[in-house]
Amino acid sequence: MEIEINLAEPEKRKAPQFEELAFGKIFTPHMFVMKYEADKGWHSPKIQPLSHIELHPAAIVLHYAQTVFEGLKAYYGVDGKIRFFRIWDHIARLNRSADRLCIPQVEPEFTFKAIKTLVSIDRDWIPKKKGAALYIRPLIFATQANLGLKVSCEYLFVIILSPVGAYYKEGFNPVKIYVTTEYIRACPGGTGEVKTGGNYAASLKAQDLAHKMGYTQVLWLDAKEQKYVEEVGSMNIFFYFESELVTPSLTGSILPGITRDSVLKLAPKLGIPVKERKISIDEVIESIEKGTLKECFGTGTAAVISPVGEIHYKGRSYLINEGKIGEITKMLFDYITGIQYGEKEDLFNWTVLLED
Template structure:
């Protein structure tokens, strides 16, 4: 399938604004990639066209039954002037796993990745140049068939949009305060917690608002059955550094298999640090914080890469971790991963894709 180019004429393109102090997800580039699906033709009409509004039937299945999935990755402007993607094939694979879970059609991973590369190069002027900033890439798919019957859609749109974003840490690499909820549940075994389905995030909003009202940055979710075992933090996976062992909750089917999570595990093991993927109870975390056995805690994700945690609040009691300071392991992981992403250090894992 060819990708049709319907580009904005050069003399009619918007001037690229100053790409500093951006609010995440508020500014979008000149073009987007669009591809359509129907059950008779399969995927078709792939094109790069001007960024703009889409038209949906009011009865579109996505609007009523939330049949929608998405991904998030970044393009980095390296110190050598080259554009890099970080493990983008993993995002394509995860998009297909999400599609399968929500009864949506799979994509040709290589084709869509090539389309994303082409889109980035067309709008390359929108990639911020400062260290820490990047071009955020959002592929998403949703059911478009007009039907009020509860069933998988027979037609879909896949769209990729681009958004320049500032460095995540505007005021330094400072630890965040996390609120542990035992009232609300993010995902249950057999549900959709391990895929990037839009409904997962809608279900998380109430707890996030409660945490925010109490002065905390994000929510730490516990398991849905016993309300005892740690799962993940808001939009991030979670890690605990107990003495000389790095621990993260095992992928149980209700935890998103984060790409940064996997990168941290591989990098830490490469350094010779013991890493365990296992069940972690909130009691173990609280006891570790109280006794000092818990040396560090941090979240991992595409947006922040590494987000140190300085305070946990559980059942009205606050627990300080590492005196509320950023730990050396979190700092080392952040520095190493970002150095690979921006081409400052050699990539020993073959994680980066260089576009030019």
């Protein structure tokens, strides 16, 4: 399929000087859109000036949340080359999410071409500072006007781009997380392992509460027993107990994070043994009390690796590593960001250049 391209006015295309970049607040001047209709399939792909989208008030997505999304980044390397990080894995996850939500899948090669073309058009908007990047947000949602609960016959696939800085105001500094025992994020058989809006809507109440208490994000426990650690609001979680790095196994209610997978593959290469297993919140608290939990960090595309300096559980706050960044955390952060910015050897061929 050919992508029709309609460029924005030249003055709208000029990138501003990026000073303090927040996360997801500014957008590049172009967007990709493509329609789906049951009898035509995906059709009419376009890159056009960024604009609002017109939706019928009965659009299925607005009522029943039939929607999926992804989040990946393009980095401006130290060598002036632009790299995507694990783009094929993000596209594959978009399709797995789509399948779970009964949304028609998109052709991976074509999706790659759409992202590449869009990023290439807005390439001046990729921040050149290390730590900043171009965040790419593909999303697909149900547009058919129908108040009956059913699978939509029509969809829109949109890709927007946002130059971003650090995800947390703390930057690469320890964040504080709040363990909720009141709310759950996802349960077995639900949609926790895919990226769909409803998961995030359901997490807002607990997140709001955590924010009001001065915590950055919520740490979710399993839905059945409220006993095992699952993940953080938008990150997977790792604990470094004495000499072993561990992360909760994928149970079906945890998002299989691509940064999580990167740590699992990279850690052994850096001499750090790593394991996926069940981790109870009691084990975490006891290890903090005994001094055997040395480090804790979250992983995600937005923050890459985020040290956790404090955990709040059942009315008490526990400091981890005296609230400081740990050695293992720093080593993994440096290595992964090193690959993303073209400074370190890409041992697993995770990056794809915008231009070969």
